[in-house]
Amino acid sequence: MLISTESKNCNIILLTLCGLTTAYGTVIVLSNWRKNRQLRKKALKRRENEQLCMQQLLEQLANNYTKEEQAEILGLNAVELVSAAQQGKFSPLKILETYWTKAISCTKATNCITSVIKVAKAEAQELGACTDPSQFPLFGLPVSVKECYGIKDMDATIGLMSEINNLDLDDCVLVKVLKSLGAVPFVKTNLSQITFSLASGNPLFGDTSNPHRLEFTPGGSSSGEGALIGGGGSLLGFGTDTGGSIRFPSHLCGICGFKPTCNRLSLAGLHGPIPGHVNIATTIGPMARDVDTLVLAMRSILCPLMFELDPYIVPMPFDEKLFGCTKPLRIGYYVDDGFNKPVPAVQRAVMMAKKHLETSGHILVPYKIPNVERAWELFMSLCFADGGKRCKEILKNEDIDPVLVPLIQKLYFPKCLGKLGSFLVNLRNCWKSPRIAKDFSLLVEKERNISTVWNLEAQTFEYKAKFFSTWVQPEGNLDALIGPPSAMVAGPQKHFEDTTAILSYTALYVLLNCPAGCVPVTKVTQDDIDALKNYEGHFGDAWDKNTKDACMDSVGLPVGVQCITKPWKDELCLRVMLDLQKSVGLL
Numbered sequence: 001m002l003i004s005t006e007s008k009n010c011n012i013i014l015l016t017l018c019g020l021t022t023a024y025g026t027v028i029v030l031s032n033w034r035k036n037r038q039l040r041k042k043a044l045k046r047r048e049n050e051q052l053c054m055q056q057l058l059e060q061l062a063n064n065y066t067k068e069e070q071a072e073i074l075g076l077n078a079v080e081l082v083s084a085a086q087q088g089k090f091s092p093l094k095i096l097e098t099y100w101t102k103a104i105s106c107t108k109a110t111n112c113i114t115s116v117i118k119v120a121k122a123e124a125q126e127l128g129a130c131t132d133p134s135q136f137p138l139f140g141l142p143v144s145v146k147e148c149y150g151i152k153d154m155d156a157t158i159g160l161m162s163e164i165n166n167l168d169l170d171d172c173v174l175v176k177v178l179k180s181l182g183a184v185p186f187v188k189t190n191l192s193q194i195t196f197s198l199a200s201g202n203p204l205f206g207d208t209s210n211p212h213r214l215e216f217t218p219g220g221s222s223s224g225e226g227a228l229i230g231g232g233g234s235l236l237g238f239g240t241d242t243g244g245s246i247r248f249p250s251h252l253c254g255i256c257g258f259k260p261t262c263n264r265l266s267l268a269g270l271h272g273p274i275p276g277h278v279n280i281a282t283t284i285g286p287m288a289r290d291v292d293t294l295v296l297a298m299r300s301i302l303c304p305l306m307f308e309l310d311p312y313i314v315p316m317p318f319d320e321k322l323f324g325c326t327k328p329l330r331i332g333y334y335v336d337d338g339f340n341k342p343v344p345a346v347q348r349a350v351m352m353a354k355k356h357l358e359t360s361g362h363i364l365v366p367y368k369i370p371n372v373e374r375a376w377e378l379f380m381s382l383c384f385a386d387g388g389k390r391c392k393e394i395l396k397n398e399d400i401d402p403v404l405v406p407l408i409q410k411l412y413f414p415k416c417l418g419k420l421g422s423f424l425v426n427l428r429n430c431w432k433s434p435r436i437a438k439d440f441s442l443l444v445e446k447e448r449n450i451s452t453v454w455n456l457e458a459q460t461f462e463y464k465a466k467f468f469s470t471w472v473q474p475e476g477n478l479d480a481l482i483g484p485p486s487a488m489v490a491g492p493q494k495h496f497e498d499t500t501a502i503l504s505y506t507a508l509y510v511l512l513n514c515p516a517g518c519v520p521v522t523k524v525t526q527d528d529i530d531a532l533k534n535y536e537g538h539f540g541d542a543w544d545k546n547t548k549d550a551c552m553d554s555v556g557l558p559v560g561v562q563c564i565t566k567p568w569k570d571e572l573c574l575r576v577m578l579d580l581q582k583s584v585g586l587l
């Protein structure tokens with residue numbers, strides 16, 4: 001009797017607990033659903049308002065200038081345009097309004113712009129009243145910036161609905177410096193959600209298209225810059241690069257992009273997903289149609305004002321001597337990192353670049369990247385040292401971009417089932433793919449403790465030393481490297497979801513903190529596609545199959561080559577890029 005009363009009480013307690021848990025769960029689910037619905041409404045309104053504002057601006061500007069006047073401005077490169085503006089041939093306002101018109105027509109095709117920077121008009125007018133334009137090295141040059149750059153009274157959402165209308169109180173350091181040099185920041189450009197993938201968009205602003213083939217991706221995360229500059233809507237833009245986000249869209253959109261050594265340019269005032277992520281050297285950098293513009297940008301912004309506004313930036317002005325060096329350089333070249341085999345068009349581009357640089361007088365020697373798999377393990381372990389905690393946190397209540405879903409699912413996968421999961425992934429991906437299984441196990445690994453992170457740092461130092469020991473060669477040390485910017489060229493978005501497979505060529509130089517830039521060298525030919533039909537990759541697994549499928553319909557699309565130098569030799573890297581572009585010509 002006693003037992004049955006006790007068990008009855010137990011049942012009541014259990015039932016009550018179950019009831020309370022269910023009620024609590026339902027309240028949480030409902031409140032999250034409500035928050036998400038409110039955010040979606042806000043997002044829709046934000047996007048509609050911006051589109052309306054762009055349409056109104058287009059209508060206002062429609063009759064301001066003749067087609068011929070606009071064509072004359074749009075036909076100049078950045079160096080020519082600045083010089084024409086300094087000589088008073090075009091006013092900064094006329095240049096701005098011409099580029100606003102062009103940029104808005106680009107975004108109608110590719111959805112590359114997220115916001116018009118309205119204050120640009122007043123800035124252009126103020127510049128127009130200046131009596132000595134020659135003191136401004138970027139006088140009247142409209143400059144586009146990635147959405148995550150902080151600009152006073154504008155939001156910088158990184159594609160998160162919860163960040164809408166969270167306005168910046170001040171301009172970021174780069175924007176302040178640009179303005180002080182006479183440049184006119186005029187639009188903000190789209191990016192992948194939280195900038196943590198090579199995708200082209202986010203649920204807030206939508207996807208961006210490749211200007212050379214609208215149904216293909218422009219790459220990311222600086223997708224808007226790639227599409228806008230590639231489409232002729234901006235002469236100079238700024239992106240960010242943590243794994244390849246400047247160089248990858250540059251390669252896919254047929255433009256030039258440069259990632260400097262970390263701490264040469266200021267990141268202050270930028271919005272990013274993981275503010276304390278110091279192990280992985282995020283940088284900002286310029287993107288443009290030609291290397292001359294990248295040089296103009298770097299030469300101008302490495303100025304006393306930036307060193308003053310951000311005291312943690314190494315106060316190294318542009319090294320004219322290093323940039324102007326004319327001695328023949330010893331340049332290592334490689335067409336394959338042994339991990340992700342590039343498609344034939346990419347391999348051909350590197351061999352073309354080798355020939356061009358030889359014709360320019362340089363000495364090209366074959367080079368082999370040491371143990372890229374090790375670099376990959378270190379990069380992934382450091383990049384997700386928190387077990388993806390921060391990524392998961394900021395994506396709470398948000399619509400998650402479908403491209404990020406596989407990554408987030410892995411980050412949520414229970415670690416205790418990791419070995420089994422890894423085994424199953426190995427089986428599923430064409431029966432045996434050790435690298436895909438490894439990728440899975442690196443991502444399901446939860447938060448690493450401090451000793452593990454210190455250990456990873458120490459091993460990264462060892463890898464760096466080993467890497468540069470291969471530059472010391474009996475016939476003479478290497479000055480630079482050239483190689484692929486990616487194994488792939490542009491293709492449909494769905495093939496660009498597995499970041500690991502795509503990033504090995506660019507993320508390596510983030511781990512090593514090397515300056516690296518991409519220069520367009522050729523376009524995919526039918527012969528490249530015929531050769532691609534026999535492509536099997538190094539592993540014959542799902543990633544290799546994806547690389548092949550992605551590039552099957554890419555005839556006519558741009559192919560870039562990556563140039564790399566040692567840390568702090570940024571100007572030498574730009575020199576190699578310029579020699580290459582001069583020799584290849586503009587595509």
Ligand SMILES: CCCCCC/C=C\CCCCCCCC(=O)NCCO
Pocket residue numbers: 195196197198220221240241242243244245246272282283372375376379380383499500501503504505507508511
């Ligand atoms: C040899 C190294 C291979 C590393 C492969 C890394 C794969 C995934 C890493 C996670 C994704 C990071 C994406 C960063 C994209 C980017 O550059 N974003 C810019 C933000 O500033």
